[in-house]
Amino acid sequence: MHVANPMKSFPSPNSDDRPEGAIVDTVVIHATVLESIEDVIRHFEATDSRVSAHYTIGRDGTIVTHVPEDRRAWHAGQSRMKDGRTQVNDFSIGIELVNRNDGVDPFPASQIHALRRLLKSIMSRHAIQFIVPHYACADPPGRKSDPAGFDESWIRDLLDENTGHPSGTR
Numbered sequence: 001m002h003v004a005n006p007m008k009s010f011p012s013p014n015s016d017d018r019p020e021g022a023i024v025d026t027v028v029i030h031a032t033v034l035e036s037i038e039d040v041i042r043h044f045e046a047t048d049s050r051v052s053a054h055y056t057i058g059r060d061g062t063i064v065t066h067v068p069e070d071r072r073a074w075h076a077g078q079s080r081m082k083d084g085r086t087q088v089n090d091f092s093i094g095i096e097l098v099n100r101n102d103g104v105d106p107f108p109a110s111q112i113h114a115l116r117r118l119l120k121s122i123m124s125r126h127a128i129q130f131i132v133p134h135y136a137c138a139d140p141p142g143r144k145s146d147p148a149g150f151d152e153s154w155i156r157d158l159l160d161e162n163t164g165h166p167s168g169t170r
């Protein structure tokens, strides 16, 4: 768990097929609340948790994967995009950041660097139009606060630079 590369896989049973014809154009960023990447792996491996994400990034920048990108991970819950689309899990990739989500626990530079690297990699495989914090697509609004303390400016330039599309987070 202390080695950043290659990415290790810890498969989660809490996933299923995306709907026929679904096009991945969104990434949802979360905070785990759980304290460590090991705790997250155990939580996503447990069938009774009913939750997962595609990736988790530790505080030190270690990235692990739980669900292949072509499958639907169960991370966004009841959700709605600003453009009105619901069932965000259908067309999104979920990334968890290990963080207590108390608004005080910092997101270390190593973790944000790894997030940016992962986002660039995802964007090389999918025409991503939106990168949104979970709190921005949770339905009803206010249902979720994660990732509390995350600064959207850390990632806003990625879409603007590479595609010219709005980030969808404003």
Ligand SMILES: [Zn+2]
Binding pocket: 029, 030, 031, 075, 134, 144, 146
């Ligand atoms: Zn979340």
